[in-house]
Amino acid sequence: MDNRTLDTDILMEESLEKIIEWLEEKKYFQARDELLKYNAVDIAELLEEICEESDIDKTIILFRLLRKDISVEVFAELSSDTQIDIINAITDKELDYIVSELDFDDKIDVLEELPANVVNKILENTPKNERKLINTFLNYPDTCAGSLMTPDYISLDKEWNVKRALDHIKSEGMDAETVYTCYVRDNGRKLLGIVSLSTLVISDEDVKIKDIMVTDYVFENVYDDQEDVSEDFKKYGFLAIPVVDNEHRLVGIITVDDILDVMEEEATEDIERMNGVIDWENSDKGYLDMSVWQHALNRLPWLLILMVAYIFTGMIITKFEGKLSQIICLVAYMPMLMGTGGNTGSQAATLIIRGLATNEVDTSDIIKVLWKELRIGLIVGSVLSVVNFGRVCLLDGNSPEIALTVCVAMLLIVVFAKILGSMVPLVVKMFKLDPALIANPAISSVSDMVALSIYFAMASLFLNL
Amino acid sequence: MDNRTLDTDILMEESLEKIIEWLEEKKYFQARDELLKYNAVDIAELLEEICEESDIDKTIILFRLLRKDISVEVFAELSSDTQIDIINAITDKELDYIVSELDFDDKIDVLEELPANVVNKILENTPKNERKLINTFLNYPDTCAGSLMTPDYISLDKEWNVKRALDHIKSEGMDAETVYTCYVRDNGRKLLGIVSLSTLVISDEDVKIKDIMVTDYVFENVYDDQEDVSEDFKKYGFLAIPVVDNEHRLVGIITVDDILDVMEEEATEDIERMNGVIDWENSDKGYLDMSVWQHALNRLPWLLILMVAYIFTGMIITKFEGKLSQIICLVAYMPMLMGTGGNTGSQAATLIIRGLATNEVDTSDIIKVLWKELRIGLIVGSVLSVVNFGRVCLLDGNSPEIALTVCVAMLLIVVFAKILGSMVPLVVKMFKLDPALIANPAISSVSDMVALSIYFAMASLFLNL
Numbered sequence: 045m046d047n048r049t050l051d052t053d054i055l056m057e058e059s060l061e062k063i064i065e066w067l068e069e070k071k072y073f074q075a076r077d078e079l080l081k082y083n084a085v086d087i088a089e090l091l092e093e094i095c096e097e098s099d100i101d102k103t104i105i106l107f108r109l110l111r112k113d114i115s116v117e118v119f120a121e122l123s124s125d126t127q128i129d130i131i132n133a134i135t136d137k138e139l140d141y142i143v144s145e146l147d148f149d150d151k152i153d154v155l156e157e158l159p160a161n162v163v164n165k166i167l168e169n170t171p172k173n174e175r176k177l178i179n180t181f182l183n184y185p186d187t188c189a190g191s192l193m194t195p196d197y198i199s200l201d202k203e204w205n206v207k208r209a210l211d212h213i214k215s216e217g218m219d220a221e222t223v224y225t226c227y228v229r230d231n232g233r234k235l236l237g238i239v240s241l242s243t244l245v246i247s248d249e250d251v252k253i254k255d256i257m258v259t260d261y262v263f264e265n266v267y268d269d270q271e272d273v274s275e276d277f278k279k280y281g282f283l284a285i286p287v288v289d290n291e292h293r294l295v296g297i298i299t300v301d302d303i304l305d306v307m308e309e310e311a312t313e314d315i316e317r318m319n320g321v322i323d324w325e326n327s328d329k330g331y332l333d334m335s336v337w338q339h340a341l342n343r344l345p346w347l348l349i350l351m352v353a354y355i356f357t358g359m360i361i362t363k364f365e366g367k368l369s370q371i372i373c374l375v376a377y378m379p380m381l382m383g384t385g386g387n388t389g390s391q392a393a394t395l396i397i398r399g400l401a402t403n404e405v406d407t408s409d410i411i412k413v414l415w416k417e418l419r420i421g422l423i424v425g426s427v428l429s430v431v432n433f434g435r436v437c438l439l440d441g442n443s444p445e446i447a448l449t450v451c452v453a454m455l456l457i458v459v460f461a462k463i464l465g466s467m468v469p470l471v472v473k474m475f476k477l478d479p480a481l482i483a484n485p486a487i488s489s490v491s492d493m494v495a496l497s498i499y500f501a502m503a504s505l506f507l508n509l
Numbered sequence: 510m511d512n513r514t515l516d517t518d519i520l521m522e523e524s525l526e527k528i529i530e531w532l533e534e535k536k537y538f539q540a541r542d543e544l545l546k547y548n549a550v551d552i553a554e555l556l557e558e559i560c561e562e563s564d565i566d567k568t569i570i571l572f573r574l575l576r577k578d579i580s581v582e583v584f585a586e587l588s589s590d591t592q593i594d595i596i597n598a599i600t601d602k603e604l605d606y607i608v609s610e611l612d613f614d615d616k617i618d619v620l621e622e623l624p625a626n627v628v629n630k631i632l633e634n635t636p637k638n639e640r641k642l643i644n645t646f647l648n649y650p651d652t653c654a655g656s657l658m659t660p661d662y663i664s665l666d667k668e669w670n671v672k673r674a675l676d677h678i679k680s681e682g683m684d685a686e687t688v689y690t691c692y693v694r695d696n697g698r699k700l701l702g703i704v705s706l707s708t709l710v711i712s713d714e715d716v717k718i719k720d721i722m723v724t725d726y727v728f729e730n731v732y733d734d735q736e737d738v739s740e741d742f743k744k745y746g747f748l749a750i751p752v753v754d755n756e757h758r759l760v761g762i763i764t765v766d767d768i769l770d771v772m773e774e775e776a777t778e779d780i781e782r783m784n785g786v787i788d789w790e791n792s793d794k795g796y797l798d799m800s801v802w803q804h805a806l807n808r809l810p811w812l813l814i815l816m817v818a819y820i821f822t823g824m825i826i827t828k829f830e831g832k833l834s835q836i837i838c839l840v841a842y843m844p845m846l847m848g849t850g851g852n853t854g855s856q857a858a859t860l861i862i863r864g865l866a867t868n869e870v871d872t873s874d875i876i877k878v879l880w881k882e883l884r885i886g887l888i889v890g891s892v893l894s895v896v897n898f899g900r901v902c903l904l905d906g907n908s909p910e911i912a913l914t915v916c917v918a919m920l921l922i923v924v925f926a927k928i929l930g931s932m933v934p935l936v937v938k939m940f941k942l943d944p945a946l947i948a949n950p951a952i953s954s955v956s957d958m959v960a961l962s963i964y965f966a967m968a969s970l971f972l973n974l
Binding site for chain 2: 099137241242245260277278279282300308314316318319320321326331332335336337339340346348351354358359362368372376378380382383384387395397404405413416420423427431432439455488
């Protein structure tokens, strides 16, 4: 267990109770002093919980009592709902202060979540140059490199020496996360090279920047997909990557701390899609913040597509109905055969979809995968068949012919489902579609139909129906 | 698309073809020069592909032709299989060089993957002090903070001034990723505070370290779970976090670049578990590197558990068999009702399991979740029921009584499955088990049985069976 986190959790729980009590008794300053024992991230977490357990008005009073410099940091960490509540409650002067003091990338994040009228109100009071820059940033699509970057970076001249560069950094005095790599541009803002702060610190004072800058750096284009950006961070292990436009002009940098959120988002999206949930709004709203209608809308499409598939499944059964009513006990094994086919297919699909996402599997591996899944299917199918032969004969007391029908069908269904489950994601990927989105509905619908067809075919064969 | 990545991909593809051709013609030096156009990460990727498309002996020759300093960096990036092949082929002297030059955390990663006899061979030639340290690190459990950390950090004295600290950093000259935060310890190695390199750079030369060090820093215990560690990185956005033992002595630091891999591993584990694949070996082997037997072993448990559940499903059907044979057309709707129940339940379970993993949902939210899923279930169930009423009556030409049976059953099944799917993960979590591991088998087995029971109950009610 994480001892410290555990301790902090318990401490915060105690503080929360005290604060809520004091708020009830209107002892606001005492409550504020308790809050100030924590860092900005934790204060924001506490405020969210106070808002939930007490009320938003008291939370806002508490927020306004914070020291100005801390209030900005806390504001950046709050959820967008709470941010909007605060913006609506504070004076324009307070709002201007917060907006002007926010780091640029936090500012963009805040503005993206706010309603248009609030954004306009804020932009009116922003200097023209910054307003233009904000508008540019707000216009980048939500999932591209441009939406992740910050224009706060240190830029150096290639003719400077190390001492001058360090003095320049000192005078700029930036956020820790953006200062560790410095960028060298020519007069047309084209990126020439990068120098890390550690290189500057360990180099002699009179060395020229152009002699220590790295020129075969990795960079992103503003319109690159955030998934590709996070791939590069994972592959190379950098703390920051520069972002350029189509003319190779430096427009911003992306720092690794923002990539952690991207990776979590991308994993969530994949997991949801693989299990039949489509996030239409591409929102970063949590489960509890989404309305029931939005939830229903995200879940219905896949279920409706499967409805269509079930029409065909129904038709297959209807065609076999006459024979089925002669040996009605065959019905009892239908759920098992269809269910096992579905599950075993989705196991294979999961591994391949994940392998594609983490670049461990590639579409060119299709033959290797096929051969592997064929053998896995034979092993898994044989084990399940043997277990079932016992069950059908001994436990259910049915005839060996029926047991044979069930077991041979089981083996064939498992082998088929493993192959189907592994091949569909690869084929979908070849068509440049997202395997997580398409694969599962396709596999579920086909595997049910084929499972039934195989079962009835075996029944006809072994039971002379 | 990622233009640069695309370009690099194409370039590397061309280089790969050229290199393989040259290797065939034994033009090794030409092949090596082509390789050297790339950085270490890309060279390692190329070597892996050469190994796959050509053979391992040629790859080893090529590796040995690399400049010594580059070969170490490349070695650290290779897969453990290729590393073992290389270790077996090179001389002891070459091996000693590589091992001594590897960064400490890379060294540990390499040693963890190697067979015991090779590890012993390497340790024999390591200085005693380092051997002790390596053994300590090798003994940390695979998924705890201790296994992620590196002992390579800059430690400063609190009485030093900034100038002396910067001179000290200069003389140590470390890797970029470990130099950006410096650590202040007392004589007993207890951690007192941290100072970021950016603070050092922007502070005046004669300021004392004790006056600028941060003392309310976040830290981990060596035995903290890697999942908790990555939570802290995500929450606070740090580039490095110090790791201490139970006496609060600093034993190492974890840098953010290693957390990216942890996040990917944790997401993969969750995704696999949610879809019924259990990684017994907790291995970081890719899909293609695992044997078919290992794959079968990872997939069978869940399928076998479900087999037991299907015995009960079969019993429910057998009990109803007599009535079922009277109205055989009811069989045709069984797959749809069971399948929809399973899918709709797994949608809810997915969202809750993911919400728990990302801390958006907590076990204390159980009532809120229940109320939400009840309403979502009613909406989704109603839509599906209406669609099905049309299908059963118009498309299949069955009686309105049968349509009523199917539709009321559908509504009840969907509502039940949504509640089951959302509640099971929360209850599993309350018992401190992993919801991703337990939830889906539990939901699948219960939802099938309940779906059939509801269907047959409705049939008895509406069709007077």
